Amino acid sequence: MRWPWRKRYDELDEEIRAHIEMSAHEREERGELPDEARAAARREFGNLGLVKETTRDTWSYVWIEQLWQDVQYGLRMLRKTPLITSVALLSLALGIGANTAIFSLVDAVMLRMLPVQNPEQLARILFRSLGSPRPRQSVTNPIWEQVRDHQDAFSGVIAWSPQMFDLAEGGEVNNINGIYSSGDYFTVLGVRPAAGRLMTSSDDVRGCSGVAVLGYGFWQSRYAGAESAVGSLIRLNGHAFPIVGVAQRGFFGTDVGDKLDVAIPVCAEAVLAGKDSSLDVRSDWWLAMMGRLKPGVTVEQADARMKVLSPTLFGAAVPQDWPAKDQDRFRKNTFAILPGAAGADGFRGLRQEYSQPLEILMFVVALVLLIACANIASLLLARSAARQKEIALRLSLGASRARLIRQMLTESVVLSGAGAIFGVLFARWGSALLVRFVSTQQSQVFLDLKMDSRVLAFTIVITVLCGLLFGILPALRSTRVDAMSAMKEGQSQAAGGRSHSSAARWIVAAQIALSLILLIGTGLFIHTFANLLTLDAGFDRDNVLMVETNIHNAGIADPARAPLYGQMLAKLQSIPGVVSASQCWMTPLSGRQWDNSLTSPGHPLPSGVDPDTLLNWVTPGYFETMRTPVLEGRTFEARDSATSTPVVIVNRLMARRYFGSQSPIGEHLLGGSEGMLRQPMEIIGVVQDAKYTSLRDDFQPEAYFPLSQIQKNVDEDSTFEIRTAMTPSALIPAVREAMGRVNKLASLQFTTLKQEADDSVAQQHLMAVLSGFFGGLALLLTAIGLYGVMAYVVTQRTHEIGIRMALGAQQASILRLVIRDAATVLVAGVAAGLLGSIWISRFVKDLLFRVAPNDPSTLALAIVVLVAIALFACYVPARRATRVDPMVALRYE
């Protein structure tokens, strides 16, 4: 390519040629011989190339051209060494790609602002109750109404509650992601309609019939973006709502990780829930709140104002049926205002659950990238040793060292840039995969992983840093040559080689240290995951099909629900292949929870012990189906009916809490509040402790009631558990048919207990898989690095080894010689890595389950694996050293 300013190059050449001509001419006139005069003039002028170069440096545009030259030269050099280049590209693509992928998740989950107007003015309205360490998000509708009607700290406040709505009219569910939103939700957030109008506060009044606002994506996918959708009806859980409009594109609600298909006003909850409505229930915590700060008001000022208002607002929403002591605690709740520009944490606590894992993963991928950089640095070092003569030649021809270093750094940045391009492709695929990992059947995660400016800037910065990092040492080393000796064959190789290999050794030792830290982390996370997979959950998770059922479409009022369930259960039990079947309200490991305080007359609890107990209602076959061992007494039977003595079954922890080592059979329990558990219930059995909301939680005291005696409304939603002898999913068609025969309008959702268990450890699974992948990658890179260095060292010492063998050294002693050389590097690296890991591993303590951060067996295993791989990596070059033919080695020089 010819640059427009190339002419100036020729002109400079000509100018300088003229200078020398004139000088020679003058000397000739003074009487010198033409040839001598010319040579003297050349000598007097000095280094032609350097003069030209320093002169060109004063031209302002020249750096662009030099950069272009360097890039071209770099690309040419990369093409000349395809093996080194492809190894470097692959490790860079993985390293930079992994960093970009994790960072784009960090960005989406923790950093990015909500796509609404002036998100920086938004603040989350949480509250603190006495003795709870973290502020709480969910409030009751009465609390929300108090805040809405009486606060003066914000220019506007909103409340919402995420909810799955079923589009299907019975049969298998077709759930969409919706929210109940307060009337001015869209107005306060500053969301514009894409079609029709959005909700207003006049749509959200008690007794409303409800309207629906669609999310943009849902409007596109289900209505193909047709304007006619506005004005039509949408049936949610069997109730029709008129669609009034569509929210603007890109709006996903206020919870990070959610998406918004449809919004209906809070008042419409009464339409869907009927007489189970939570609108006036003062202990149903289901709404989240946010406010928009008035101009000029800070979060702190709003916080102070809301603290002042707290006693009045909470005082007006006290649950009247609570014991006096609990009411007093309720009155002492205080609001806490936090910045909300990046959105709320979501009801499943996506940010809370994944912030720390993401930070740790960010650290892990940074280490992997460092190891990759170290590898490339040693590859380049080895290559620069081969290029020594070229460099010496260029230096003596007048290239300045700074210019050469600049050129070599350009070359390495070109390399890392090429790696980054592949890396970004890898990251796009990788981060989508990560989101799928985080998503579970129960709660899907929707994150917009677009390459925004922050992610792009991050990638560019790490790419350039990487290029400089792995390029600087080889560039400095290879340009520090004595031109004279390097030009001569032979001896320079040895001299330069030794310093190259000592630098490379340091690099490899650092790689080993970093790899060990990663391997130990991998060990800890895999150990944690294995502990969760194999722990005794109190039930047998294999071969159980879970049928989550909701009869909201059927419109069956309470007294008729229990008999309907009875018919369904009977039908399920008669399906061929079903070993046993049962029904319960709270699906184990679904994350849902029903709890209340229970007391036992005559067995007071020591003060300070929380009387709160996990509850569930079940049918007689429950413990048999779940294979939860019955330790004492009996389980529920058909004779426990609505008219017989109220009975209850407790788990072992519950029995121990009230009765110590005595048998609880025949003792009684009494419910605390809310009218549902007022009658004394006789304890008829004790069962093994079982996990309730999640596998990670500790066992807690729990009580089971029979469905037949439940002292409250029987719920619309419940779960049937079916233990089968075959693959659980094979049973689905038969189950669907059986349920349809009882009631066509029942909504069904299928999962397995195994799946529920896996979903509840999705985060640990993610950590185990990713740290395993990156640990393996680090190990591979380190092995390649070690192999490269040892192979190089052996080549360097061929001569020496040849002499040794000629003098009678045995193969074994040569092998020892090389291995000993590697062993020092290995020991130094392992020691440093071990120290580093002991210091670092305490940061992951919260993510571990039943394994200590410095678990000796994990440390030992990681060291053994690393040392084994490392020794294997240097055994190959060591073997080659023993095959050196003394004659050939000595003839070499």
Add this chain to the structure above:
Amino acid sequence: MKQRYRNRLELLQGTLDLLILETLRWGPQHGYGISRAIQSQSGDVLQVDTGSLYPALHRLERKKWIAADWKTSENKQRVRVYRLTPKGRTQLADERSRWEQLSCAIAGILNAAKKEFET
């Protein structure tokens, strides 16, 4: 390597610029001529290094203190001839008075020290 060239330059940074401008005050001149002129005018004390001269010429040209044209010399050679621009003339006056101030000041210090030394 580059470092070595810098060391050989015994002129203060900026002084070479002043000498070039001064030399061109007497008429247009090519690079070789300028270096010869400075050498002979200084009684062979100042050797102008080509590694400094050409960068300096191109730098001054970029600052528009001097301009360059291609001319043909007596022995039919194309040479690049530099001449002073009006802007360079003003600059020369500034540089000259600054240099005089500086050398006056240094001379004052050296003379005072000399007197003290003598007494």
